[in-house]
Amino acid sequence: NAGVTQTPKFQVLKTGQSMTLQCAQDMNHEYMSWYRQDPGMGLRLIHYSVGAGITDQGEVPNGYNVSRSTTEDFPLRLLSAAPSQTSVYFCASKDRGMNTEAFFGQGTRLTVV
Amino acid sequence: AQKITQTQPGMFVQEKEAVTLDCTYDTSDQSYGLFWYKQPSSGEMIFLIYQGSYDEQNATEGRYSLNFQKARKSANLVISASQLGDSAMYFCAMREGTSGTYKYIFGTGTRLKVLA
Numbered sequence: 001n002a003g004v005t006q007t008p009k010f011q012v013l014k015t016g017q018s019m020t021l022q023c024a025q026d027m028n029h030e031y032m033s034w035y036r037q038d039p040g041m042g043l044r045l046i047h048y049s050v051g052a053g054i055t056d057q058g059e060v061p062n063g064y065n066v067s068r069s070t071t072e073d074f075p076l077r078l079l080s081a082a083p084s085q086t087s088v089y090f091c092a093s094k095d096r097g098m099n100t101e102a103f104f105g106q107g108t109r110l111t112v113v
Numbered sequence: 114a115q116k117i118t119q120t121q122p123g124m125f126v127q128e129k130e131a132v133t134l135d136c137t138y139d140t141s142d143q144s145y146g147l148f149w150y151k152q153p154s155s156g157e158m159i160f161l162i163y164q165g166s167y168d169e170q171n172a173t174e175g176r177y178s179l180n181f182q183k184a185r186k187s188a189n190l191v192i193s194a195s196q197l198g199d200s201a202m203y204f205c206a207m208r209e210g211t212s213g214t215y216k217y218i219f220g221t222g223t224r225l226k227v228l229a
Contacts, residue, residue, distance in 0.1 A: 033217070042117075042204060054206040059188060060218065090158065092217075099146050099165050099206070104158035 002026050004107035006091050013081040013112045021076040021108050023091030031094045032074040033102070036060065036087040043090065049074055081112045115140045115209045119220035126195045127228050133180070134223045136205035142166075146208040147188040149179065152222070153201040161203075164188055192226040195227045 007022045013046040025032065033048035035058075045058030048066040063085060065077040078085060088109050089091075116139040126132035138147065149161040164179045170207045172179040180189040192199055205220040 035219075040221055042221040043206075043217075044219070045216060048216065067144040088156070092158075098144075099163060101148060101163060103160075104150075107156050107158075 004091055004103050004105040006089075006108050009106065009108060011108060013078070013110065015081060015083060017081050018077070019035060019081065021078075021089055021091075021110070022024050022072045023076065023105060024072050025091075025093040025103070026072065027093060027095070027103065028071060029093035030071070030096050031102075032043050032068065033058070033092050034064070034066065034074070034076045035089060035090045035092065036085075037107075038087050046076065046089075050108050078110075081110075083094075083112045086110060086112045104108075115142075115207060115218050117205050117207050117220035119205055119223050121223045122221075123226070125196070125226045125228055126192075128197060129194055130181050131191060131193045132195055132225065133196050134203050134205075134225065136188045136190065136220060138188060138205075138207050140188050140207065140209060142209060147179070147181070148206040148208065148217070149177070149188075149190045150204045150206060151199075151201045152204065155196075158204075162190065192225075197227050197229060200225060200227045211219075 004025045030051045034046040035043040037043050044060045047066040049055045088107050091105040094102040116135045131202045145166045147164045151159045156218045162174045164181045176193045201220045204222045207218050
């Protein structure tokens with residue numbers, strides 16, 4: 001059981017480049033989300049989705065796009081990378097139960113130079 | 114606005130002793146959930162324990178227990194009999210919103226170091 005899989009694990013981008021961080025889960029979870037983790041700031045919600053075809057913004061959505069065409073996949077797109085987007089990115093999924101925990105991927109460490 | 118506060122950036126504890134990691138929260142919701150996650154140096158996020166706002170008893174999971182004081186809006190994590198493998202960053206999180214939203218708010222974390 002793979003759980004939540006993020007690719008790539010590490011990435012270096014030049015300012016202005018675009019890329020997509022991939023996230024896939026095999027638990028048939030309805031809810032998926034993207035967080036960024038920066039030193040001293042905990043995890044901050046970027047975008048989330050409560051089901052295929054439904055996405056919404058979190059606390060820090062600027063500079064990021066998402067889509068949810070299938071239950072399994074929830075890619076995060078950086079259209080024009082900026083050094084401020086240097087961070088560790090986590091994808092998480094959970095089922096529809098209110099009180100169940102979220103399962104996290106291993107994280108993607110992104111550096112924008 | 115909903116908020117999670119962890120006031121201890123770093124903590125030390127001797128092996129085999131108990132340690133309490135503090136977490137306070139602020140919410141106007143009546144229904145909410147509180148979670149603790151562990152992040153070892155390898156980086157993954159590991160779920161430890163959950164407490165619902167309507168749960169009357171404190172949650173326990175093995176060596177982890179959650180000291181839930183609703184009136185004080187605190188949800189402290191207690192680790193008993195600390196082990197070297199407990200050295201990690203610990204995050205308190207709150208699930209806000211009712212069915213259909215499930216936003217999680219995280220605190221800034223507490224780095225725990227267990228000393229041999």
